[in-house]
Every structure is written in C-alpha cells, then in structure tokens.
Amino acid sequence: MLISICRAVVTCLPLLWLASVTDGVPDPAKRELLMREETFRQTGGGVALTAAEQKLDAHLRGLKEKEMAAAQFPPAMHFFKAKPLIQKSPIFKLLQQMPKGGALHVHSSSLVSVEWLVKNVTYRPHCYICFTWDNSVRFLFSDRQPFPRWDCFYWQLLETLRAKIGDAAGFDNSLIQHLTLVTVDPDGEYPSQDVVWEKFEKVFIATAGLITHAPVLREYLYKGLAELHLDNVMYLELRSGLSRTYELDGTVHDKAWILKTFQEVTKKFKAGHPDFLGARIIISVHRALEVPAVKAAVKEAIQLQKEFPDVVAGFDLVGREDSGRNLWYFREALSLPADLGVTLPYFFHAGETDSEGTDVDQNILDALLFNTTRIGHGYALAHHPLAKEMSRKRNVAVELCPISNQVLKLVSDLRNHPAAVLMSEGHPMVISSDDPSLFGTTGLSYDFYEAFVGIGGLKANLGTLKELSVNSIRYSSLPAHLKEAGYAMWKRKWDAFISAHS
Amino acid sequence: MLISICRAVVTCLPLLWLASVTDGVPDPAKRELLMREETFRQTGGGVALTAAEQKLDAHLRGLKEKEMAAAQFPPAMHFFKAKPLIQKSPIFKLLQQMPKGGALHVHSSSLVSVEWLVKNVTYRPHCYICFTWDNSVRFLFSDRQPFPRWDCFYWQLLETLRAKIGDAAGFDNSLIQHLTLVTVDPDGEYPSQDVVWEKFEKVFIATAGLITHAPVLREYLYKGLAELHLDNVMYLELRSGLSRTYELDGTVHDKAWILKTFQEVTKKFKAGHPDFLGARIIISVHRALEVPAVKAAVKEAIQLQKEFPDVVAGFDLVGREDSGRNLWYFREALSLPADLGVTLPYFFHAGETDSEGTDVDQNILDALLFNTTRIGHGYALAHHPLAKEMSRKRNVAVELCPISNQVLKLVSDLRNHPAAVLMSEGHPMVISSDDPSLFGTTGLSYDFYEAFVGIGGLKANLGTLKELSVNSIRYSSLPAHLKEAGYAMWKRKWDAFISAHS
Ligand SMILES: [Zn+2]
C-alpha cells in the first residue's frame, strides 16, 4: 500500500449528525466533530501529518489566509493576468520545491516551453518558415528549398528573414505569439470557447514542423523531462499521436522509431538524474477521424504496446469534445481489444465541457463503460452522480488541469471549478498541466497552486497536497513494483522537503 | 402528499453499474438504463409526465437545443447583457405562462420594479430628495421642509427640482440608476464583489425613504403581489426587517402596524385575485448587529409571531455574509427560542460565498445545527458533503437565486453554478429572485430561465420545472392544510397551462 488512508471514521459516525439536532446552542464538541468529519472526507483529509508537517501546514494556512484577503486573488483572475502574482506568492515558491510526483496528463506538442523553441530551435540552420493565408506559420527543416504546399507557398530561410527584419527580439516575440495562447488581453482576444479552440488548433499545427524534426524531437523530449524535473516532478505520462518525424533530407520515421527514441531519451535522462522515475506514452488519435481510422489506430496501439510494453501505457482520443465525435460513436473501434481478447488500457478525455446533458456530456459514462483507467479532465463529472459513484468505486482518477480549463473558457473564477465538489468528497484525483507551453507554464506548480489555493480553498491543507502528489503515482499506469519503487523515491524527497521547510 | 415521487429505482438498481463492465461494446440496453437511472436522480427526474406534458417537453427540448447552439448563450453572459436575449426567448415566454408556485426568497426593499418607484412614487406631492456627499440619494415625504441630517444637508422638493432641470426623462433615468444595480457595463462598473456589494447597500438605503412612507408602503406591497401574480406566481414569503414606517407629519408606526398593514394588503389582494394563495413575512435583521441586539430581535420575533401567526413565518439574518458576523457568533441569540421553550422557525441565509473553508463558509453547517427550515442560497453547499447529506435527509430546501449569485459576482457563467450538482442529485430546492428590483427583474421567470436553461442544461426537462414549482409549496412555511389547498390551486393552473401549450 502506498499510503494507508483510514476512511473508517466516515462509517463509524454515520448517525452523528442525526443526533446533533438539539435544543439550545448546539453542543460545541459535536459541532467540532462534524466539522472534523467533513474535513476528513476531503482529498487528503485522512492523511495523518507528522509534527513537522503540521508546522508547515500551519504556516501554509497563514499564507493562504493572507492571499485570500488580498485585493487581487489569483485563482479568481485569468491565469495570464494572475501569473505574475502567482510567481510572487510564497505558497507557489513552496509548491515549486515540493515533490509533486508525476504529470499524468500532458500532450507531447506542448511539453516544452516556447521560449526554448523560438530562442533555440528556430535559430538552427536549415530552418524554413512560411506564413499561411490565415495568418498562421509553418516551420520546416530542410537541406534544400522546400516545395510550396497547399497551405504554404513561399518558404523563407529563417536565418535570412531574421537578418532582413533586423529587430530579432521583436520578431521572436511575434513567433512566440504564434506558438502559445498567452496574451495580455485574454478576454478581448478570446471572446468565446470557439475562438480560443481555433487558436489552440492553429498553434498545434504551427509547432508541428519544429518538433517533428528528428534531431529536434530528441532534444525536445529531453528538455521536457528536464523542465519537469526542475519543478520537482519525477514522472511523466505523455499523450502523443506519434506523428511522423522527418530528417533534413525528407526521409521520415515511423511510430516505432519515435517510441524507441522516447525510450532512449528517457533512459539517458534517468542516467543523468537518478531521482527521476521515468516516462511513458499514451498513444492518442484525434476524435475527428472516422471509425475505420480509429479502428486501425487501436489495432496499431495494441501492436506497439506489445513491442514497447515499458513505454506504451495505453490509448486515448484527443481534440475538442464539444465539436468532435463522442466515444459511443467509436464503440466498434473501442471494443476491438476486448473482441481480440487483448488488453489496451484507456485514458479517455471525457466531460471537458460546459454543455450539460448533450451527447458530449455522455462521454463520461461511456469512458467508464469502456473501462477507462483514468478520466482526462472529467470537468462534468460532478454533475453526474451515477458516473461519479462508478468512478469512485472503481478507483478511476480524474486528471484535473485547472489552468487548461480556465484558459479554454470552461470556467473563469477557479473557485467555481466543479472539482471543488470532488475534492470535498475525496474523489480520486491527480493534478496535471495538459498543455503547459500553450498556457505559459512549466512543470506542475502553477496547476497545483490553482488547485490548492483556488479550488481547494482554505480547507485544502498539506494533507491534500500530500495525497494529490502520491495519487500521481498511485493512479499512474506503472506496474505495481514500479509504483512501490516510485513511492519510496517520492517519500525520500517528501521527507527532505518537509525537513527543509519546517 | 403533494406529488408522490418514487425514488425506489435508485435503491433497486444499486449494483447495476457494477455488472455493466463488460468486454466488447457495452450492452446498449444497460447503457440506456444507466442513463435513465442518472436522469431519474435529478430534480424532477422521478416526475411522471402525461402524454400532453411529454409533448410540451419535447418542444421545450428542441427550443433549448437551439438556444444552446446559438452564438450567444444567455446563461453564459452577465444577466444585464443577457436580459434582452432572454426576453426574446420562446422558452422564457413559456416560463412566464407557467404557474411557478411561490417566491420564497425575496427581500422587501427590492420587491417592486424601480420604474414604478420613480415614475409613480417620486411624482407624488411632498416628496423631497437630497444628494449625499458620496453620490447617493435620500428621499423623504414630509409636509414641511425636512431638517438637515448627518448624511444629508440640503433637501429639495422633487417637484421643484424636476421642473428646474427640465429633462424629466433624463433625470428620472438618473434616479433609476440610484435605485438598481442595472448597468450596460457590469464588468467595468463592478470589478469586484466588494464594489458591487457597496452599491448594493447604497441602493437599499436610497430606496428606504420612499417605501417606508406609510401610504406608499401599502401600495408598494400591493404592487409587489400584483407583479408576482402577473408572472404566474401565487404565493410569497417576504424577508423584511419591518423598518419603521412614517407619515407625512413625521409620526412613525411600529412593527405590529406593518404586519397588520401587510395582512390587510394581502387580504385585499386575495379578494381581488382568488387564484392567489397568500403571503407571509420572514422577519430579518442585519448580521452587522451585536449579540444583544440580535437577542432582542429574536425575542421580538417570537412575540410578533404569537400576535400574527398567519403572517410571521420565522426569522433570518441578512446582509453580506463575507463581511458580516457568522451564525455561530450569534449562537446565544439563536438558541433563545429553545431556551424559552418556544418555536421560531429559521430561514437562514447561509453559504452565499466563494470563500471555501472560512468561518463564513461554516454558516451552512451552523444553519443546519440551528435547525433551519430552509437555506438561503446555500451556494457553498455542494462543497460540503456532510452538510449536504444533513440538508437532504432533513428535507431542508435550498433557495436558489441564480441571477442574484451572478450579479453579486459569485459566478459568471451560470453553467458553472454549483447548484448544477445539487440539481443532478435531486436535492431539495426552490427557485427565487432575492432582490428582483435591483437586478431589473420581476417575478420568477428570469430566474427559472437561468436555472432551467443554464444550470440544468439539456438534462433539465419539464419534470424539473414541475418539481421546482411544486417544491415552492412543499417547502413553504405554510401549515399542512394550506399546502394542500395551495397544491390543489397550483394543480388546476398547471393543468390549464399544459392544455394551453400542448
Ligand atoms: Zn488534454
């Protein structure tokens, strides 16, 4: 067992509150007990804190009270505006130091901060750029002048263009704008979910040319692990479509090559960082595909998992749920593993929507019916009492990505995030970053901040952080023995963190 | 029994979902059953609809799908901007026609639309106005020039001032601005909860001089009942502080006078409108008071309820929870009835806050410990699993006031209102308007629209509306025989509504 959390009190005191309706002033001791009982139910409520942890917890509470009383409360603001405030927050600084376990919901196209892509990658030789008719960009590394493509006629060598323009800083800034959602005026620039999703898809396409270049990909993945490690994250499960990777001369690599590269990079990183646990891939395809294509992708994922059992964790469908096809639409494809008598763990995005009661909203139940291992976002889960029970009883954790949900306009003030309900009930949950580079974050500390200060409110305490952190190992796709090893590794880090901060 | 809602399916199928994890495509019939089971749990999920009701329900669903697909979705917008769209909505027009039962959470100072106050009341003779240093207004009816007061030095006869200014329409508009929160730029004008609450309190003080004038009060109350009746609301529970009422010569009336007046007005209104059920008062005092003052108020409320058992429903504390004193602070005062061996039903505002885990947030549990009959707002209830269970088992309904919560900046997009969780679980709930005149609404149709289209989403159906409507009688403070009579009256209206619209 990772952490033995006794939830017995919950069942020991079932009738306590029935007895507590009294005449006169309610018994303060009973009131106290009820309050403790409610605290006990929340995420981390059953975690026993050591004396040193209690000290740090009291300190954290003091800091949180101060931030809640300030004129500007970061979780109530758009992250793009809140970010500078968060960076100054002593809670955030503590969270950066805290070992946070693993990042279980990150997409490969947005793993590494954009600054590196622009300041490093686009400065490499043979990098071409092209501006599309709809004001987007494409990149391509090539040892010769690239051919015009349907979306891009005029390719220029970036080196030449940058020299011509002169203002390299300004130009690089404009490239950064093309590669992230970050803006000083998020409300003005993204008036609706449609607009922000449109930009979102644009950015993905723009980034692709850079990171699917084979030599870049290798460094990109390494850099991604390094950024996580720097933020005290020790493990990664990366959702990736395994897009074709190309060399300077135009030759392309297949998916197996990417998995092998990923394996090698991870191995190399672990060799240099023995306190890093590892990384795996969740193969994902876009939900815009037709059933036969998804069927083929599922078959391929089964095959790749057989070939790379250490690397491939399972399968997922990605892309905006509200405008994409729902899981039930793909039922024939998704039942393929069972039909073939093999296992392919699912990690479905589900319920990333505000549209209650629609077909999309139904994805949550269907993800569970298809036996998903975790639920990506599960934003709508709190509105589905039955699915919530199923998810809880089967120990299917929700991957909570607060900043993503806010930037993609599901919720503005994060105190209203429905995960507050799940957290108050101690629902299985992990924190992740979804698309860090697009939102201008690295690591998990920003999302932990929003979850801990905004969604959890004053109720969330160090026990909450501890449970959320351990959860990322508990609910990972790792086999049992690696979970044990990972937990032991995490525990050493945690103890060191506590003794350094109490 | 008002409506017999069988919740048995919930317990009949407890292991259904455990059995439904299958290999291959999940059994569509089982999936269907699970979806039905989840629908069954929601507010109104257990209401059996007649053939005619089903027809109207299908029509409503079609309308809702259309509104959800439109470029601008009213519940996602600030009400002040959404209002013109809502007025054009065919769903809203249907809701206006629908018998909605009673309004159980309305404050007396904001019962009647401001247009009437300005266009009618301020045009009466002897009405004086005074502008305060902080750009607020005061009104006073007087048969002589009023004395200067600490907050107001220079009183002018409104009639004279209006004639002097000339532009009566423009002037009246400026008065309306003083008496409501309505503005074309809510986000700019109210950047924070603090700012909007400050204006809120200002408006209350400004209105007081008009509506505490005895002859105005009488008409005001009548007009209030008429506006509700016009919106197909048949019953009212009005929170009132019973502020001292004055005559033209400065003589003042006590609280008993106000209750008597209220009783007379209600009687007169019912005589003219036999399909109106009645109105009661919940005596409320401001939570800014000290314990001894609240003690005195509780004592007085006990006495007034003895004198006016038909009128006085109970007691409440009002004013902004986040900056006021919490219920536990007043525990000595609130236990007075029990100490004296008498009963005084409570209808506490509780949990009207975003600040999770604070003392204020604790009000919900304390309201229940003090045996509250209903919970005003209960915005934070969904984040309190234990309190939620208590409230449900004891049948303590939440008074949901969506537009109030949005205007007072607890939530921006109403799809994120935590009551969506409560609704999905069928938590006891009624819909009300809180401070209609401040928000620019009359009746309950606007709030029903937001609850039905925004909070309930596509899942909410005609059964939801029916249950919400009946709930307002079921959870009213009326004695059993009047509930029965009220239900019978409602049922006749409902059946007429259905046959007119199917
Ligand atoms: Zn994602």
Ligand SMILES: [Zn+2]
């Ligand atoms: Zn109220």
